[in-house]
Amino acid sequence: xxxxxxxxxxxxxxxxxxxxxxxxxxxxxxxxxxxxxxxxxxxxxxxxxxxxxxxxxxxxxxxxxxxxxxxxxxxxxxxxxxxxxxxxxxxxxxxxxxxxxxxxxxxxxxxxxxxxxxxxxxxxxxxxxxxxxxxxxxxxxxxxxxxxxxxxxxxxxxxxxxxxxxxxxxxxxxxxxxxxxxxxxxxxxxxxxxxxxxxxxxxxxxxxxxxxxxxxxxxxxxxxxxxxxxxxxxxxxxxxxxxxxxxxxxxxxxxxxxxxxxxxxxxxxxxxxxxxxxxxxxxxxxxxxxxxxxxxxxxxxxxxxxxxxxxxxxxxxxxxxxxxxxxxxxxxxxxxxxxxxxxxxxxxxxxxxxxxxxxxxxxxxxxxxxxxxxxxxxxxxxxxxxxxxxxxxxxxxxxxxxxxxxxxxxxxxxxxxxxxxxxxxxxxxxxxxxxxxxxxxxxxxxxxxxxxxxxxxxxxxxxxxxxxxxxxxxxxxxxxxxxxxxxxxxx
Amino acid sequence: xxxxxxxxxxxxxxxxxxxxxxxxxxxxxxxxxxxxxxxxxxxxxxxxxxxxxxxxxxxxxxxxxxxxxxxxxxxxxxxxxxxxxxxxxxxxxxxxxxx
Numbered sequence: 349x350x351x352x353x354x355x356x357x358x359x360x361x362x363x364x365x366x367x368x369x370x371x372x373x374x375x376x377x378x379x380x381x382x383x384x385x386x387x388x389x390x391x392x393x394x395x396x397x398x399x400x401x402x403x404x405x406x407x408x409x410x411x412x413x414x415x416x417x418x419x420x421x422x423x424x425x426x427x428x429x430x431x432x433x434x435x436x437x438x439x440x441x442x443x444x445x446x447x448x449x450x451x452x453x454x455x456x457x458x459x460x461x462x463x464x465x466x467x468x469x470x471x472x473x474x475x476x477x478x479x480x481x482x483x484x485x486x487x488x489x490x491x492x493x494x495x496x497x498x499x500x501x502x503x504x505x506x507x508x509x510x511x512x513x514x515x516x517x518x519x520x521x522x523x524x525x526x527x528x529x530x531x532x533x534x535x536x537x538x539x540x541x542x543x544x545x546x547x548x549x550x551x552x553x554x555x556x557x558x559x560x561x562x563x564x565x566x567x568x569x570x571x572x573x574x575x576x577x578x579x580x581x582x583x584x585x586x587x588x589x590x591x592x593x594x595x596x597x598x599x600x601x602x603x604x605x606x607x608x609x610x611x612x613x614x615x616x617x618x619x620x621x622x623x624x625x626x627x628x629x630x631x632x633x634x635x636x637x638x639x640x641x642x643x644x645x646x647x648x649x650x651x652x653x654x655x656x657x658x659x660x661x662x663x664x665x666x667x668x669x670x671x672x673x674x675x676x677x678x679x680x681x682x683x684x685x686x687x688x689x690x691x692x693x694x695x696x697x698x699x700x701x702x703x704x705x706x707x708x709x710x711x712x713x714x715x716x717x718x719x720x721x722x723x724x725x726x727x728x729x730x731x732x733x734x735x736x737x738x739x740x741x742x743x744x745x746x747x748x749x750x751x752x753x754x755x756x757x758x759x760x761x762x763x764x765x766x767x768x769x770x771x772x773x774x775x776x777x778x779x780x781x782x783x784x785x786x787x788x789x790x791x792x793x794x795x796x797x798x799x800x801x802x803x804x805x806x807x808x809x810x811x812x813x814x815x816x817x818x819x820x821x822x823x824x825x826x827x828x829x830x831x832x833x834x835x836x837x838x839x
Numbered sequence: 840x841x842x843x844x845x846x847x848x849x850x851x852x853x854x855x856x857x858x859x860x861x862x863x864x865x866x867x868x869x870x871x872x873x874x875x876x877x878x879x880x881x882x883x884x885x886x887x888x889x890x891x892x893x894x895x896x897x898x899x900x901x902x903x904x905x906x907x908x909x910x911x912x913x914x915x916x917x918x919x920x921x922x923x924x925x926x927x928x929x930x931x932x933x934x935x936x937x938x
Contacts, residue, residue, distance in 0.1 A: 451915035545896040558894045587901040588894065660878035671855065678856070680930050682919030688931050697931045699858035711859065712867055715851045716874060719843065722851075732881045734891030739884065741892060773870050774877045790895025814895070 352377035357423045357517040357571040364422035367411065371404035371422030375466050378424045382468065382515045385839045390490050391500075391510035393429050394437045395469040400424065403466045410464070420578055421464030426516040428507050429470035430477055431562065432551040433457050436467075440553045441485040442475045444705025445683045454551020455583045456520060456562050463578045468516055472506030475707045476674065477527055477555045479503050480779035483770055484709040492535060493836045494804055498763040501531030501779075507565045508535040512836050518575050519565040524556050525662050526758075526783025528563045529795035533758035533807025536797045536834035538572045538824070539565045541783075543815050544790035545590035548583035556669040557588075559662075559787045568833055569796060569825040573601035576817070592815060600818035604825025609643040612823065615650035615751035620782060625760040628801025633757045636798035636808045639830045640755075640823070650751060652743035654736060658785040661736040663777055664720045664729050665788075671717030674710070677702065712773065737788045744789045748813040753823055756782045758795040758807035782809055792817040796824040797834045805834055842875035843868065 352374050355363065363369050379397055386392055407422040427433060430440045432450035434457075439445040453461070460467065474484040482490045482505025492500040493513040500509040504521035508531035511519050521528035523541035532539025540563045547562045554560060564575035580594040616637065622630045641647055679685035679701035687700035706714070720729040747754055760781050769776040786793040791814045798808035808827060812820040845868040852859045852867075859867065913926050922929040 448919050451911050451918050584901055584903065587899065588896055590896055654884070657881050657884055660881045663874065663878050664881070675856075679921060680928055683921065685921035688922070690932075692931065694931045694933045695856070696858075698856045699853075702856055703858040703860075706857070708863070708866075711852075711857055711863065712870060714855045714857060715848060715867060716871055718851045718855045719847075719871070719875075722854075728882060729878070731891060732884070734893055735889040736881050736884055737892040738889050741895070772873070774873055777874075788895075 350377040350380065353381045353514040355517065356568050357420060357566060357574060360423050360517060361420050364407070365411070365417055371407040371466060372401060374422055375400045375404035375424055375468070378468055378516060385513055386515060388491060388496060388839060389493055389509050389513045389515070390488060391471055391506045391513060391515055392426065392469045393439060393441065393472050393487055393506070396436050396467060399436060400466050400468050403461070407464045407466070418463040418578070419574055420518070423465050423518060424468050424516050425460060425465045426468050426471045426507055426510045426519040427457065428473055428504050428519070428521050430473060430522055430553045431457055431520060432553070433467070433470065436470065438470065440476045441473045441487060442705060442707070442710070443486045443684060444677050444701070448683055452551065455548035455585060456579045457551065459579050465518070465578070471504070471510055471519060474503035474505070475710050476553065476670070477503040477522055477524055478670065478709045478713055480530060480776050481769065482506060483766060484707055486707050489766060492763045493839060494536065494763065498765050499534070501534040501763065503527040504531045504565065508532055508537050508539065511535070511537045511565050511567055513839060517567065518571060520562060520579070521565050522552060522560055522562045523787065524559045524666060525787050526780040528565060529758050529783050529793060529807065529809060530779060532565060532795040534763040534805060536805030536836060537565060537567055538569050538794065538796050539563070540572050540576060540794040540820070541786065541792060542576060542580055542817055543590070543792045545588050546594060546792070546815065546817065547580050548586045548589055550583055550585040554673040556666040557673060558669060559666060569821060569828045570598070570601045570605065572794070573597040573821050590815065595816065595818035597818050597821045600821040601825040604822035605829050607643055607826055607829040609640060609645035609823065609826050612645045613751040614640060614645045614647045614823065615747055615754045616647060617655060617754055617756050618649050618651045619653065619655045620756045624778065624781065625757060626762065626801065629757050629759070629761060629806050632799035632801055632806035633808065636827055636831065637755070640827060643826050643830065648751060650747045650754065652747055652785070654739040654743050655785045657736045658740055658788055659777065659781055661733040661740070661788060662784045664733040665737070667713040667717035668720045668730050669717070671714045671721065674714055677705065740785055740788045744791060753819050754811040756809045758782060758809040762801050762804035762806060786811050790814055792820055794820045794824045796827055798827060798831055800834070841872045842879065843871050
């Protein structure tokens with residue numbers, strides 16, 4: 349493995365800016381690493397070798413011409429396959445979009461290109477971001493670099509695994525119910541869900557529009573903050589984008605790295621008392637609370653009584669929005685078409701196309717969403733879930749009147765073996781138990797490695813008020829300064 | 840009592856334009872029943888006076904000046920279509936022969 353692949357994004361950017369190494373050399377080192385290990389990890393669905401080297405050459409040319417480079421210029425990045433990338437295959441890990449090359453870039457991808465980052469390719473995921481293990485990808489699962497027989501989390505398992513396997517220093521994920529933080533926790537990497545509306549959803553293949561939030565994945569908190577600052581900010585093409593300045597998350601990460609949390613008040617959610625969580629996860633969680641206390645933080649318990657209803661509310665709201673969003677996959681304008689043999693009507697072609705193109709988890713959620721939105725059940729399910737969302741928001745508002753951030757374990761369990769939860773969907777859904785409340789509220793949250801249990805990574809989740817993303821970066825960087833960066837076994 | 844029957848799942852699949860197989864119907868009916876019984880807990884929250892929240896940020900229409908800006912070309916818009924003809928999306932027939 350080249351030493352270049354071990355460097356952080358910040359170190360790579362500085363090395364490229366100084367001229368000690370070229371962006372092309374950095375890109376090639378990561379492409380070589382992908383060639384060496386990705387057959388075993390399967391983090392990538394598509395590697396864009398030519399595009400990456402062309403982008404790297406562009407950065408080198410600009411540097412040679414004396415042009416000013418951005419803070420991440422020349423740094424390689426992997427992008428979850430749910431974001432549209434112009435001319436580069438984009439499938440959302442579904443057969444229904446196999447071979448589709450979007451004619452435009454998502455806003456986030458535009459910003460990554462403008463910043464001079466070098467896109468290596470598209471990462472594996474659960475189909476249409478529906479899943480907690482990357483076992484529902486139509487193109488086969490991603491393997492966790494810590495133990496290739498275990499899941500890398502989901503739905504952004506490919507992005508997290510690419511980071512953990514040193515195939516890329518940075519990656520983009522999307523978080524609807526925990527799909528950045530949960531894979532981050534089980535791969536020993538950092539994953540941040542920005543404030544909903546803080547990062548643009550334009551060009552993101554929609555799963556649940558009121559929840560989907562793109563965000564950064566990295567090996568360090570500082571790197572995640574650097575990427576966050578590049579992709580965040582108002583986008584007039586997204587009606588839910590917040591027209592406010594993004595807080596200085598990079599400065600907050602640097603402040604946290606000094607290891608001083610004096611004056612910071614941290615709340616422990618009383619209802620997250622360990623029920624349903626593995627003892628090893630709770631032990632690492634308690635150790636990290638002790639570490640934060642030693643750094644000067646004041647820790648108190650805060651009751652959020654409606655968090656217990658977050659999981660059921662989410663599993664009514666998200667499939668309902670998905671059943672509507674996925675109606676566009678009808679075999680007419682893009683993607684797969686099946687049954688168009690002159691013997692079937694348009695309606696039959698649509699049904700046959702969707703049957704052939706969607707995997708089981710997607711079908712299950714479309715049917716569940718259609719049920720929850722149907723006239724006889726709307727008030728009992730979807731309407732009630734939206735009221736629960738109000739109650740959870742009130743819990744957060746009340747909590748943040750008393751503390752600066754809330755913390756919890758990110759996941760109830762460490763990475764589990766493949767196949768151990770696919771038979772019972774609700775058991776799988778429990779993987780997102782701690783992450784979902786913040787999606788319903790809309791605030792930011794980050795997962796940072798806080799230790800090991802049975803040799804596998806455990807993550808600490810830090811939740812902050814809406815548009816106070818900087819607070820979570822400060823606390824996360826402080827914890828990282830004592831726990832350190834986790835290193836997986838050699839592949 | 841089951842929260843959802845196999846027949847209801849078949850009906851929902853038709854509404855969703857999903858031509859599911861007999862085996863999938865069996866599997867989904869059992870799994871959706873477990874999911875619905877688990878999520879039914881939200882009915883425990885007495886919330887008649889609670890306003891629903893659909894989005895965490897206020898929804899507003901996004902307007903821009905009525906100025907022509909570059910968009911997708913016809914060729915680009917059709918580039919991902921499974922079938923196209925004369926610069927348009929070609930779709931399967933909509934009406935049955937007897938219609």
